[in-house]
Amino acid sequence: MTPSGPVLVVTIKDDPTADLVIVELHDRGVPVVRLDSGDFPHALSIAATITSDGLEGSITTPSRTADLSTVRSLYYRRPSGFTFPHLGEQDARFAAAQARYGLGGVMASLPGCLYVNHPHRIGDAEFKPSGLAAAAAVGFRIPPTLVTSEPDAARAFIKRHGPVIYKPLSAPLYRIDGVSCTVEVAEVAADGIDDAVAGTAHLFQHRVDKQADIRVTVIGDQVFPVRIDCDLLDWRTDYGRLTYSVVAPPSGITEALQAYLTHFGLVFGAFDFAVDRQGRWWFLECNPSGQWYWLEPETGLPMLTAMADLLERKTG
Template sequence: MILILTDQHDVHANILIDQLKQDKATYFRLNLDVNSLEKTHVKFDGTTWHIQTTDGKIDLRAVEKVWNRKTFVQLMLEEQNKGYEFNIWKNEWNKTLLGIYYFLSEKKWLNYYRENHKAENKYLQMAVAKKIGFNLPKFLLSNKKNEILQFASSNNKIVMKLMNQDFYEVEKGKFKGFYVNTISKDDFNDFNENEENPIFLQEYIEKKYEIRYTVVGNEHFVCKIESQKSEIAKTDWRRYDLANTPHHRISPPAVIQDQVNQLMKNLNLNYGALDFIVDEKDQWWFLEINPGGQYLWIEDLTGMPITSSIKKFLLN
Protein backbone atom coordinates (compact mmCIF):
# COMPACT_ATOMS: atom_id res chain seq x y z
CA MET A 1 0.00 0.00 0.00
CA ILE A 2 1.27 3.45 -0.99
CA LEU A 3 0.20 6.44 1.11
CA ILE A 4 0.08 9.69 -0.90
CA LEU A 5 0.22 12.87 1.18
CA THR A 6 -1.06 15.72 -0.97
CA ASP A 7 -4.07 18.01 -1.43
CA GLN A 8 -7.18 17.82 -3.58
CA HIS A 9 -5.78 20.25 -6.19
CA ASP A 10 -2.46 18.43 -6.82
CA VAL A 11 -2.25 17.50 -10.51
CA HIS A 12 1.05 15.68 -9.89
CA ALA A 13 -0.78 13.25 -7.60
CA ASN A 14 -3.62 12.81 -10.11
CA ILE A 15 -1.24 11.72 -12.85
CA LEU A 16 0.70 9.33 -10.61
CA ILE A 17 -2.55 7.78 -9.39
CA ASP A 18 -3.66 7.21 -13.00
CA GLN A 19 -0.44 5.25 -13.57
CA LEU A 20 -0.86 3.30 -10.32
CA LYS A 21 -4.39 2.32 -11.39
CA GLN A 22 -3.04 1.00 -14.69
CA ASP A 23 -0.67 -1.24 -12.72
CA LYS A 24 -3.47 -2.21 -10.30
CA ALA A 25 -1.30 -0.94 -7.43
CA THR A 26 -2.94 -0.19 -4.09
CA TYR A 27 -2.79 3.36 -2.75
CA PHE A 28 -4.51 5.68 -0.30
CA ARG A 29 -4.70 9.42 -0.92
CA LEU A 30 -4.73 11.67 2.14
CA ASN A 31 -5.54 15.23 1.13
CA LEU A 32 -4.29 17.82 3.60
CA ASP A 33 -6.27 20.84 2.38
CA VAL A 34 -8.80 22.31 4.79
CA ASN A 35 -11.89 21.26 2.83
CA SER A 36 -10.73 17.63 2.69
CA LEU A 37 -9.62 17.41 6.32
CA GLU A 38 -12.98 18.73 7.50
CA LYS A 39 -14.44 15.50 6.06
CA THR A 40 -11.65 13.24 7.34
CA HIS A 41 -11.91 11.08 10.46
CA VAL A 42 -8.85 9.82 12.32
CA LYS A 43 -8.46 7.42 15.26
CA PHE A 44 -5.41 6.28 17.23
CA ASP A 45 -5.83 3.63 19.92
CA GLY A 46 -2.19 3.21 20.92
CA THR A 47 -1.71 0.30 18.51
CA THR A 48 -2.46 1.66 15.07
CA TRP A 49 -3.96 4.61 13.21
CA HIS A 50 -7.25 4.46 11.30
CA ILE A 51 -8.08 7.14 8.74
CA GLN A 52 -11.36 7.53 6.86
CA THR A 53 -12.00 10.00 4.05
CA THR A 54 -14.86 10.43 1.58
CA ASP A 55 -12.97 8.05 -0.75
CA GLY A 56 -12.26 5.19 1.67
CA LYS A 57 -10.52 4.11 4.86
CA ILE A 58 -7.18 2.65 5.86
CA ASP A 59 -5.38 0.98 8.75
CA LEU A 60 -1.88 2.51 8.57
CA ARG A 61 -0.28 -0.85 9.36
CA ALA A 62 -0.95 -1.64 5.69
CA VAL A 63 1.28 1.20 4.45
CA GLU A 64 4.60 0.19 2.88
CA LYS A 65 5.65 3.37 1.02
CA VAL A 66 4.88 7.08 1.47
CA TRP A 67 4.99 9.81 -1.18
CA ASN A 68 5.33 13.12 0.64
CA ARG A 69 3.97 15.79 -1.70
CA LYS A 70 2.61 17.84 1.22
CA THR A 71 3.44 17.58 4.91
CA PHE A 72 1.11 19.82 6.91
CA VAL A 73 -2.33 21.41 6.55
CA GLN A 74 -2.45 23.24 3.23
CA LEU A 75 -4.06 26.67 3.42
CA MET A 76 -5.57 28.62 0.56
CA LEU A 77 -4.39 32.24 0.51
CA GLU A 78 -7.76 33.46 1.78
CA GLU A 79 -7.55 30.99 4.70
CA GLN A 80 -4.45 32.56 6.23
CA ASN A 81 -6.29 34.73 8.78
CA LYS A 82 -9.41 32.94 10.00
CA GLY A 83 -9.19 33.53 13.73
CA TYR A 84 -8.04 31.63 16.82
CA GLU A 85 -10.58 28.78 16.61
CA PHE A 86 -9.40 27.89 13.12
CA ASN A 87 -5.77 28.14 14.26
CA ILE A 88 -6.50 25.66 17.06
CA TRP A 89 -8.09 23.30 14.51
CA LYS A 90 -5.11 23.64 12.15
CA ASN A 91 -2.50 23.20 14.88
CA GLU A 92 -4.20 20.09 16.30
CA TRP A 93 -4.34 18.54 12.84
CA ASN A 94 -0.66 19.28 12.28
CA LYS A 95 0.29 17.66 15.61
CA THR A 96 -1.83 14.66 14.66
CA LEU A 97 -0.03 14.40 11.32
CA LEU A 98 3.31 14.38 13.13
CA GLY A 99 2.09 11.41 15.15
CA ILE A 100 1.17 9.62 11.92
CA TYR A 101 4.59 10.31 10.43
CA TYR A 102 6.35 8.99 13.51
CA PHE A 103 4.27 5.82 13.29
CA LEU A 104 5.37 5.44 9.64
CA SER A 105 8.99 6.47 10.18
CA GLU A 106 10.38 2.99 9.39
CA LYS A 107 8.61 2.83 6.03
CA LYS A 108 10.18 3.90 2.73
CA TRP A 109 9.50 7.59 2.01
CA LEU A 110 9.99 9.95 -0.90
CA ASN A 111 11.16 11.94 1.25
CA TYR A 112 10.70 11.52 5.01
CA TYR A 113 9.26 14.77 6.38
CA ARG A 114 12.17 15.48 8.75
CA GLU A 115 14.71 15.17 5.95
CA ASN A 116 12.57 17.46 3.78
CA HIS A 117 12.41 20.08 6.50
CA LYS A 118 16.14 19.91 7.16
CA ALA A 119 17.09 20.04 3.47
CA GLU A 120 14.88 23.08 2.83
CA ASN A 121 17.33 25.19 4.83
CA LYS A 122 19.18 27.17 2.13
CA TYR A 123 22.17 27.87 4.38
CA LEU A 124 22.64 24.16 5.06
CA GLN A 125 22.34 23.47 1.33
CA MET A 126 25.07 25.97 0.51
CA ALA A 127 27.41 24.63 3.20
CA VAL A 128 27.01 21.05 1.95
CA ALA A 129 27.27 22.07 -1.71
CA LYS A 130 30.47 24.04 -1.06
CA LYS A 131 32.02 21.11 0.80
CA ILE A 132 31.20 18.79 -2.11
CA GLY A 133 32.86 21.14 -4.59
CA PHE A 134 30.04 22.92 -6.41
CA ASN A 135 30.63 26.45 -7.69
CA LEU A 136 28.52 28.89 -5.65
CA PRO A 137 27.94 32.58 -6.39
CA LYS A 138 29.31 34.97 -3.77
CA PHE A 139 26.63 35.99 -1.27
CA LEU A 140 25.94 38.02 1.84
CA LEU A 141 23.25 37.70 4.49
CA SER A 142 23.04 40.79 6.67
CA ASN A 143 20.76 43.47 8.08
CA LYS A 144 23.63 45.93 8.62
CA LYS A 145 23.51 48.76 6.12
CA ASN A 146 27.24 49.38 5.69
CA GLU A 147 27.91 45.66 5.03
CA ILE A 148 25.13 45.57 2.45
CA LEU A 149 26.45 48.69 0.70
CA GLN A 150 29.98 47.29 0.69
CA PHE A 151 28.80 44.03 -0.90
CA ALA A 152 26.79 45.95 -3.51
CA SER A 153 29.83 48.09 -4.35
CA SER A 154 32.22 45.14 -4.67
CA ASN A 155 30.10 43.25 -7.22
CA ASN A 156 29.21 44.41 -10.70
CA LYS A 157 25.66 43.13 -10.42
CA ILE A 158 23.72 41.57 -7.55
CA VAL A 159 20.31 40.04 -6.93
CA MET A 160 18.15 39.88 -3.84
CA LYS A 161 16.38 36.63 -2.92
CA LEU A 162 13.82 35.88 -0.24
CA MET A 163 14.75 32.81 1.76
CA ASN A 164 11.06 32.17 2.51
CA GLN A 165 9.15 31.75 -0.74
CA ASP A 166 5.52 32.67 -0.12
CA PHE A 167 2.66 34.82 -1.37
CA TYR A 168 1.77 38.00 0.48
CA GLU A 169 -1.44 40.02 0.52
CA VAL A 170 -0.39 43.42 -0.86
CA GLU A 171 -3.97 44.70 -1.10
CA LYS A 172 -7.27 43.36 0.12
CA GLY A 173 -7.78 40.15 -1.84
CA LYS A 174 -4.65 40.66 -3.98
CA PHE A 175 -1.63 38.42 -3.44
CA LYS A 176 1.89 38.67 -4.81
CA GLY A 177 4.94 36.42 -4.90
CA PHE A 178 8.41 37.96 -4.74
CA TYR A 179 10.99 36.39 -7.04
CA VAL A 180 14.69 36.97 -7.63
CA ASN A 181 15.33 40.58 -8.68
CA THR A 182 18.43 42.51 -9.67
CA ILE A 183 19.14 45.36 -7.28
CA SER A 184 21.57 48.28 -7.10
CA LYS A 185 23.42 50.08 -4.33
CA ASP A 186 21.05 53.05 -4.61
CA ASP A 187 18.09 50.81 -3.76
CA PHE A 188 19.39 50.64 -0.18
CA ASN A 189 19.28 54.37 0.49
CA ASP A 190 16.15 53.95 2.63
CA PHE A 191 17.44 50.86 4.44
CA ASN A 192 17.39 51.59 8.18
CA GLU A 193 20.30 51.13 10.53
CA ASN A 194 18.05 49.27 12.99
CA GLU A 195 15.00 47.00 13.01
CA GLU A 196 15.40 45.72 9.42
CA ASN A 197 15.12 41.98 8.76
CA PRO A 198 18.18 40.15 7.36
CA ILE A 199 18.29 40.11 3.56
CA PHE A 200 20.09 37.71 1.24
CA LEU A 201 22.16 39.20 -1.58
CA GLN A 202 23.94 37.19 -4.22
CA GLU A 203 26.41 37.89 -6.99
CA TYR A 204 24.63 37.84 -10.36
CA ILE A 205 26.08 35.22 -12.71
CA GLU A 206 25.70 36.06 -16.38
CA LYS A 207 23.75 33.13 -17.79
CA LYS A 208 24.09 31.12 -20.93
CA TYR A 209 21.13 29.04 -19.81
CA GLU A 210 19.64 27.52 -16.67
CA ILE A 211 19.13 23.96 -15.48
CA ARG A 212 16.32 22.20 -13.64
CA TYR A 213 17.85 18.95 -12.41
CA THR A 214 15.35 16.42 -11.00
CA VAL A 215 16.49 13.33 -9.09
CA VAL A 216 14.29 10.34 -8.26
CA GLY A 217 16.21 7.66 -6.41
CA ASN A 218 19.10 6.78 -8.75
CA GLU A 219 17.54 8.38 -11.86
CA HIS A 220 18.55 11.85 -13.07
CA PHE A 221 16.39 14.04 -15.31
CA VAL A 222 18.25 17.14 -16.49
CA CYS A 223 16.46 19.96 -18.32
CA LYS A 224 18.14 22.90 -20.08
CA ILE A 225 16.01 26.04 -19.74
CA GLU A 226 16.88 28.73 -22.30
CA SER A 227 15.68 31.55 -20.06
CA GLN A 228 17.79 34.20 -21.81
CA LYS A 229 15.51 34.04 -24.85
CA SER A 230 12.71 35.62 -22.80
CA GLU A 231 12.77 39.12 -21.33
CA ILE A 232 10.18 38.01 -18.77
CA ALA A 233 12.11 34.94 -17.53
CA LYS A 234 15.62 36.33 -18.01
CA THR A 235 16.40 37.03 -14.35
CA ASP A 236 14.22 34.32 -12.79
CA TRP A 237 12.61 31.60 -14.94
CA ARG A 238 9.94 31.09 -12.27
CA ARG A 239 8.12 34.08 -13.77
CA TYR A 240 7.31 31.56 -16.53
CA ASP A 241 7.17 32.54 -20.18
CA LEU A 242 7.07 28.99 -21.51
CA ALA A 243 6.14 29.96 -25.08
CA ASN A 244 9.45 31.86 -25.41
CA THR A 245 11.62 29.70 -23.14
CA PRO A 246 12.70 26.46 -24.86
CA HIS A 247 13.21 23.42 -22.62
CA HIS A 248 15.42 20.47 -23.66
CA ARG A 249 16.66 17.28 -22.05
CA ILE A 250 20.46 17.15 -21.78
CA SER A 251 23.14 14.93 -20.29
CA PRO A 252 25.04 16.60 -17.44
CA PRO A 253 28.82 16.54 -17.10
CA ALA A 254 29.95 13.43 -15.20
CA VAL A 255 31.47 15.53 -12.42
CA ILE A 256 28.14 17.34 -11.87
CA GLN A 257 26.20 14.08 -11.76
CA ASP A 258 28.64 12.72 -9.19
CA GLN A 259 28.34 15.89 -7.06
CA VAL A 260 24.54 15.73 -7.25
CA ASN A 261 24.65 12.14 -6.00
CA GLN A 262 26.87 13.24 -3.11
CA LEU A 263 24.51 16.10 -2.26
CA MET A 264 21.47 13.80 -2.23
CA LYS A 265 23.33 11.34 0.00
CA ASN A 266 24.51 14.03 2.41
CA LEU A 267 20.99 15.47 2.72
CA ASN A 268 19.47 11.97 2.94
CA LEU A 269 16.99 12.65 0.13
CA ASN A 270 15.43 10.27 -2.38
CA TYR A 271 13.89 13.10 -4.38
CA GLY A 272 15.12 16.59 -5.17
CA ALA A 273 14.73 19.36 -7.75
CA LEU A 274 17.98 21.32 -8.15
CA ASP A 275 18.55 24.65 -9.88
CA PHE A 276 21.79 25.57 -11.64
CA ILE A 277 23.10 28.39 -13.82
CA VAL A 278 25.46 27.62 -16.69
CA ASP A 279 27.60 30.63 -17.62
CA GLU A 280 29.20 31.66 -20.91
CA LYS A 281 32.25 29.51 -20.11
CA ASP A 282 30.02 26.46 -19.56
CA GLN A 283 30.70 26.45 -15.81
CA TRP A 284 27.86 25.14 -13.65
CA TRP A 285 26.80 27.18 -10.60
CA PHE A 286 24.70 25.62 -7.86
CA LEU A 287 21.78 27.74 -6.67
CA GLU A 288 19.55 25.52 -4.54
CA ILE A 289 17.74 22.21 -4.10
CA ASN A 290 14.03 21.92 -3.42
CA PRO A 291 13.23 18.56 -1.76
CA GLY A 292 9.57 18.87 -2.80
CA GLY A 293 10.00 20.76 -6.07
CA GLN A 294 7.48 20.70 -8.91
CA TYR A 295 8.37 18.76 -12.04
CA LEU A 296 5.24 18.29 -14.14
CA TRP A 297 5.92 21.16 -16.55
CA ILE A 298 9.36 19.68 -17.23
CA GLU A 299 7.77 16.31 -18.01
CA ASP A 300 5.20 17.94 -20.28
CA LEU A 301 7.75 20.00 -22.24
CA THR A 302 10.52 17.40 -22.58
CA GLY A 303 8.78 14.03 -22.37
CA MET A 304 11.08 12.90 -19.56
CA PRO A 305 9.23 10.14 -17.62
CA ILE A 306 9.57 11.61 -14.12
CA THR A 307 6.15 10.42 -12.93
CA SER A 308 6.96 6.91 -14.16
CA SER A 309 10.24 7.02 -12.24
CA ILE A 310 8.41 8.02 -9.05
CA LYS A 311 5.97 5.16 -9.60
CA LYS A 312 8.84 2.70 -9.99
CA PHE A 313 10.47 3.99 -6.81
CA LEU A 314 7.23 3.52 -4.86
CA LEU A 315 6.45 0.08 -6.28
CA ASN A 316 9.90 -1.50 -6.16
Protein backbone atom coordinates in the same frame (compact mmCIF):
# COMPACT_ATOMS: atom_id res chain seq x y z
CA MET B 1 10.10 -7.01 4.21
CA THR B 2 8.89 -4.11 2.05
CA PRO B 3 5.28 -3.18 2.92
CA SER B 4 2.88 -4.02 0.11
CA GLY B 5 -0.03 -1.81 1.14
CA PRO B 6 -1.12 1.52 -0.26
CA VAL B 7 0.81 4.58 -1.32
CA LEU B 8 -0.30 7.63 0.63
CA VAL B 9 -0.36 10.81 -1.45
CA VAL B 10 -0.48 13.87 0.78
CA THR B 11 -1.36 17.04 -1.13
CA ILE B 12 -3.95 19.70 -1.85
CA LYS B 13 -7.02 18.88 -3.93
CA ASP B 14 -5.85 20.79 -7.01
CA ASP B 15 -2.54 19.08 -7.84
CA PRO B 16 -2.31 17.95 -11.48
CA THR B 17 1.09 16.30 -10.96
CA ALA B 18 -0.25 14.18 -8.12
CA ASP B 19 -3.27 13.31 -10.29
CA LEU B 20 -0.98 11.87 -12.97
CA VAL B 21 1.07 9.90 -10.47
CA ILE B 22 -2.08 8.44 -8.94
CA VAL B 23 -3.43 7.40 -12.36
CA GLU B 24 -0.13 5.70 -13.16
CA LEU B 25 -0.17 3.82 -9.86
CA HIS B 26 -3.81 2.80 -10.34
CA ASP B 27 -2.96 1.47 -13.81
CA ARG B 28 -0.29 -0.69 -12.20
CA GLY B 29 -2.74 -2.05 -9.64
CA VAL B 30 -1.05 -0.23 -6.74
CA PRO B 31 -3.57 0.95 -4.12
CA VAL B 32 -3.50 4.68 -3.36
CA VAL B 33 -4.98 6.73 -0.54
CA ARG B 34 -5.00 10.45 -1.24
CA LEU B 35 -5.43 12.93 1.57
CA ASP B 36 -4.88 16.54 2.51
CA SER B 37 -3.82 17.18 6.09
CA GLY B 38 -5.91 20.36 5.92
CA ASP B 39 -9.00 18.13 5.87
CA PHE B 40 -8.30 17.08 9.46
CA PRO B 41 -10.43 16.55 11.45
CA HIS B 42 -13.66 17.21 9.53
CA ALA B 43 -12.91 14.82 6.63
CA LEU B 44 -9.87 12.94 7.86
CA SER B 45 -9.37 10.90 11.01
CA ILE B 46 -6.61 8.86 12.57
CA ALA B 47 -6.33 6.23 15.26
CA ALA B 48 -2.77 5.11 16.00
CA THR B 49 -1.52 2.96 18.85
CA ILE B 50 2.15 3.05 19.82
CA THR B 51 3.53 0.29 22.03
CA SER B 52 6.83 -1.49 22.58
CA ASP B 53 5.91 -3.52 19.51
CA GLY B 54 5.73 -0.41 17.32
CA LEU B 55 3.04 1.71 15.67
CA GLU B 56 -0.22 0.41 14.28
CA GLY B 57 -3.63 1.79 13.45
CA SER B 58 -5.45 3.45 10.59
CA ILE B 59 -6.05 6.71 8.77
CA THR B 60 -9.45 7.27 7.21
CA THR B 61 -10.71 9.59 4.47
CA PRO B 62 -14.32 9.79 3.22
CA SER B 63 -13.55 7.06 0.64
CA ARG B 64 -10.52 5.10 1.89
CA THR B 65 -8.99 3.58 5.01
CA ALA B 66 -5.30 2.76 5.20
CA ASP B 67 -3.63 0.38 7.63
CA LEU B 68 -0.70 2.44 8.91
CA SER B 69 1.48 -0.64 9.41
CA THR B 70 1.31 -1.59 5.71
CA VAL B 71 1.87 1.77 3.98
CA ARG B 72 4.58 1.15 1.38
CA SER B 73 5.40 4.80 0.63
CA LEU B 74 4.23 8.32 1.31
CA TYR B 75 4.39 10.96 -1.41
CA TYR B 76 4.44 14.27 0.43
CA ARG B 77 3.56 17.05 -2.00
CA ARG B 78 1.85 20.27 -0.96
CA PRO B 79 -0.82 19.76 1.67
CA SER B 80 -2.78 22.70 3.03
CA GLY B 81 -2.52 23.84 6.63
CA PHE B 82 -4.78 23.02 9.54
CA THR B 83 -7.74 25.35 10.06
CA PHE B 84 -10.34 25.48 12.83
CA PRO B 85 -12.66 28.32 11.78
CA HIS B 86 -15.34 27.32 14.30
CA LEU B 87 -12.99 27.95 17.23
CA GLY B 88 -11.81 31.13 18.87
CA GLU B 89 -8.25 32.31 18.24
CA GLN B 90 -6.60 30.68 21.25
CA ASP B 91 -8.52 27.41 20.94
CA ALA B 92 -7.79 27.27 17.21
CA ARG B 93 -4.08 27.81 17.85
CA PHE B 94 -4.10 25.04 20.44
CA ALA B 95 -6.03 22.65 18.16
CA ALA B 96 -3.68 23.33 15.23
CA ALA B 97 -0.66 22.56 17.37
CA GLN B 98 -2.21 19.28 18.54
CA ALA B 99 -3.04 18.35 14.94
CA ARG B 100 0.46 19.16 13.73
CA TYR B 101 2.26 17.19 16.39
CA GLY B 102 -0.35 14.42 16.59
CA LEU B 103 -1.35 13.67 13.00
CA GLY B 104 1.98 14.98 11.72
CA GLY B 105 3.97 12.93 14.20
CA VAL B 106 2.17 9.71 13.29
CA MET B 107 2.48 10.34 9.56
CA ALA B 108 6.22 10.91 10.02
CA SER B 109 6.69 7.60 11.87
CA LEU B 110 5.16 4.95 9.62
CA PRO B 111 7.02 1.65 9.98
CA GLY B 112 8.90 0.50 6.88
CA CYS B 113 7.53 3.40 4.81
CA LEU B 114 9.51 5.06 2.03
CA TYR B 115 9.07 8.84 2.19
CA VAL B 116 9.22 10.94 -0.97
CA ASN B 117 10.22 13.05 0.87
CA HIS B 118 9.99 12.81 4.63
CA PRO B 119 8.23 15.99 5.81
CA HIS B 120 10.83 16.64 8.51
CA ARG B 121 13.66 16.32 6.00
CA ILE B 122 11.81 18.65 3.63
CA GLY B 123 11.67 21.21 6.41
CA ASP B 124 15.42 20.92 6.97
CA ALA B 125 16.23 21.27 3.27
CA GLU B 126 14.01 24.30 2.71
CA PHE B 127 16.43 26.60 4.55
CA LYS B 128 18.40 28.26 1.74
CA PRO B 129 21.54 28.95 3.82
CA SER B 130 21.64 25.29 4.85
CA GLY B 131 21.24 24.22 1.23
CA LEU B 132 24.05 26.47 0.04
CA ALA B 133 26.37 25.28 2.81
CA ALA B 134 25.59 21.65 1.98
CA ALA B 135 26.09 22.31 -1.74
CA ALA B 136 29.55 23.75 -1.11
CA ALA B 137 30.41 20.79 1.15
CA VAL B 138 29.56 18.21 -1.53
CA GLY B 139 31.58 20.03 -4.18
CA PHE B 140 29.14 22.25 -6.08
CA ARG B 141 30.31 25.68 -7.21
CA ILE B 142 28.14 28.32 -5.48
CA PRO B 143 27.91 32.08 -6.13
CA PRO B 144 29.11 34.32 -3.26
CA THR B 145 26.06 34.82 -1.05
CA LEU B 146 25.25 37.09 1.88
CA VAL B 147 22.45 36.64 4.41
CA THR B 148 22.11 39.81 6.44
CA SER B 149 19.92 42.29 8.28
CA GLU B 150 22.63 44.99 8.16
CA PRO B 151 22.31 47.63 5.42
CA ASP B 152 26.04 48.44 5.48
CA ALA B 153 26.94 44.77 5.05
CA ALA B 154 24.59 44.56 2.06
CA ARG B 155 26.10 47.66 0.43
CA ALA B 156 29.65 46.39 0.97
CA PHE B 157 28.76 42.98 -0.47
CA ILE B 158 27.22 44.52 -3.59
CA LYS B 159 30.27 46.71 -4.17
CA ARG B 160 32.58 43.72 -3.81
CA HIS B 161 30.59 41.06 -5.65
CA GLY B 162 28.38 43.01 -8.07
CA PRO B 163 26.31 42.47 -10.06
CA VAL B 164 24.14 41.17 -7.21
CA ILE B 165 20.58 39.87 -7.07
CA TYR B 166 18.10 39.74 -4.22
CA LYS B 167 16.19 36.52 -3.50
CA PRO B 168 13.54 35.84 -0.87
CA LEU B 169 14.69 33.29 1.70
CA SER B 170 11.22 31.78 1.64
CA ALA B 171 8.05 32.41 -0.32
CA PRO B 172 4.98 32.56 1.93
CA LEU B 173 1.63 33.65 0.54
CA TYR B 174 1.78 37.39 -0.22
CA ARG B 175 -1.29 39.29 -1.41
CA ILE B 176 -1.68 42.82 -2.76
CA ASP B 177 -5.30 43.99 -3.04
CA GLY B 178 -6.38 40.39 -2.62
CA VAL B 179 -4.21 39.11 -5.50
CA SER B 180 -1.52 36.50 -4.80
CA CYS B 181 1.90 37.78 -5.81
CA THR B 182 5.37 36.32 -6.19
CA VAL B 183 8.45 38.10 -4.89
CA GLU B 184 10.69 37.91 -7.94
CA VAL B 185 14.45 37.55 -8.10
CA ALA B 186 15.81 40.97 -9.05
CA GLU B 187 19.14 42.76 -9.48
CA VAL B 188 19.91 45.31 -6.80
CA ALA B 189 22.42 48.20 -6.60
CA ALA B 190 24.24 49.50 -3.53
CA ASP B 191 22.42 52.82 -3.69
CA GLY B 192 19.11 50.94 -3.62
CA ILE B 193 19.79 49.62 -0.13
CA ASP B 194 18.12 51.57 2.66
CA ASP B 195 17.55 51.10 6.37
CA ALA B 196 14.53 48.88 5.72
CA VAL B 197 17.02 46.03 5.28
CA ALA B 198 17.38 46.07 9.06
CA GLY B 199 13.77 44.94 9.39
CA THR B 200 14.43 41.25 8.68
CA ALA B 201 16.88 38.81 7.07
CA HIS B 202 17.68 39.14 3.36
CA LEU B 203 19.63 37.04 0.86
CA PHE B 204 21.94 38.75 -1.64
CA GLN B 205 23.88 36.73 -4.21
CA HIS B 206 26.36 37.41 -6.97
CA ARG B 207 24.57 37.29 -10.32
CA VAL B 208 26.10 34.60 -12.51
CA ASP B 209 26.77 35.77 -16.06
CA LYS B 210 24.72 32.90 -17.40
CA GLN B 211 24.07 31.56 -20.85
CA ALA B 212 21.35 29.17 -19.70
CA ASP B 213 19.65 27.56 -16.71
CA ILE B 214 19.59 23.90 -15.78
CA ARG B 215 16.85 22.05 -13.89
CA VAL B 216 18.01 18.65 -12.69
CA THR B 217 15.26 16.45 -11.28
CA VAL B 218 16.50 13.52 -9.21
CA ILE B 219 13.98 10.74 -8.56
CA GLY B 220 15.56 7.97 -6.52
CA ASP B 221 18.72 6.99 -8.37
CA GLN B 222 17.56 8.46 -11.69
CA VAL B 223 18.83 11.85 -12.82
CA PHE B 224 17.01 14.01 -15.39
CA PRO B 225 19.00 17.13 -16.43
CA VAL B 226 17.22 19.67 -18.64
CA ARG B 227 18.69 22.86 -20.07
CA ILE B 228 16.34 25.86 -20.08
CA ASP B 229 17.11 28.61 -22.57
CA CYS B 230 15.56 32.08 -22.33
CA ASP B 231 16.49 35.73 -21.90
CA LEU B 232 15.02 36.05 -18.41
CA LEU B 233 16.79 36.55 -15.11
CA ASP B 234 14.19 34.33 -13.44
CA TRP B 235 12.80 31.78 -15.88
CA ARG B 236 9.81 31.06 -13.62
CA THR B 237 8.27 34.42 -14.53
CA ASP B 238 7.27 33.44 -18.09
CA TYR B 239 7.14 29.75 -19.07
CA GLY B 240 5.99 30.69 -22.57
CA ARG B 241 9.44 32.05 -23.41
CA LEU B 242 11.35 28.91 -22.45
CA THR B 243 12.91 26.25 -24.66
CA TYR B 244 14.14 22.94 -23.33
CA SER B 245 16.80 20.39 -24.21
CA VAL B 246 18.17 17.30 -22.50
CA VAL B 247 21.83 17.63 -21.52
CA ALA B 248 24.54 15.50 -19.97
CA PRO B 249 25.85 16.78 -16.63
CA PRO B 250 29.56 17.59 -16.32
CA SER B 251 31.89 15.24 -14.49
CA GLY B 252 31.20 15.01 -10.78
CA ILE B 253 27.74 16.57 -10.84
CA THR B 254 25.75 13.33 -10.54
CA GLU B 255 27.80 12.17 -7.56
CA ALA B 256 27.38 15.56 -5.88
CA LEU B 257 23.61 15.47 -6.46
CA GLN B 258 23.31 12.18 -4.62
CA ALA B 259 25.65 13.35 -1.86
CA TYR B 260 23.47 16.44 -1.37
CA LEU B 261 20.29 14.37 -1.12
CA THR B 262 21.95 11.95 1.27
CA HIS B 263 23.05 14.87 3.45
CA PHE B 264 19.42 15.91 3.92
CA GLY B 265 17.92 12.40 3.88
CA LEU B 266 15.99 13.00 0.64
CA VAL B 267 15.18 10.70 -2.29
CA PHE B 268 13.79 13.43 -4.56
CA GLY B 269 15.05 16.89 -5.40
CA ALA B 270 14.55 19.58 -8.04
CA PHE B 271 17.95 21.26 -8.47
CA ASP B 272 18.51 24.60 -10.18
CA PHE B 273 21.84 25.62 -11.70
CA ALA B 274 23.04 28.56 -13.79
CA VAL B 275 25.49 27.82 -16.62
CA ASP B 276 28.01 30.61 -17.17
CA ARG B 277 29.69 31.66 -20.42
CA GLN B 278 32.51 29.19 -19.77
CA GLY B 279 30.03 26.31 -19.39
CA ARG B 280 30.48 25.98 -15.63
CA TRP B 281 27.48 24.91 -13.52
CA TRP B 282 26.68 27.11 -10.50
CA PHE B 283 24.38 25.67 -7.82
CA LEU B 284 21.46 27.96 -6.99
CA GLU B 285 19.10 25.84 -4.92
CA CYS B 286 17.33 22.52 -4.47
CA ASN B 287 13.59 22.38 -3.91
CA PRO B 288 12.70 19.16 -2.03
CA SER B 289 9.07 19.55 -3.15
CA GLY B 290 9.64 21.06 -6.59
CA GLN B 291 7.47 20.67 -9.66
CA TRP B 292 8.77 18.33 -12.35
CA TYR B 293 6.11 16.80 -14.61
CA TRP B 294 5.85 19.81 -16.97
CA LEU B 295 9.30 18.86 -18.28
CA GLU B 296 8.27 15.38 -19.44
CA PRO B 297 6.05 16.48 -22.39
CA GLU B 298 8.73 19.00 -23.38
CA THR B 299 11.60 16.50 -23.37
CA GLY B 300 10.21 12.97 -23.48
CA LEU B 301 12.09 12.06 -20.31
CA PRO B 302 10.32 9.19 -18.46
CA MET B 303 9.92 11.05 -15.19
CA LEU B 304 6.40 9.88 -14.38
CA THR B 305 7.49 6.26 -14.76
CA ALA B 306 10.48 6.92 -12.50
CA MET B 307 8.31 8.46 -9.80
CA ALA B 308 5.75 5.66 -9.94
CA ASP B 309 8.55 3.05 -9.81
CA LEU B 310 9.97 4.75 -6.74
CA LEU B 311 6.63 4.96 -4.93
CA GLU B 312 5.69 1.42 -5.90
CA ARG B 313 9.13 0.41 -4.60
CA LYS B 314 9.63 -1.52 -7.76
CA THR B 315 12.92 -3.38 -8.11
CA GLY B 316 14.56 -5.07 -11.00
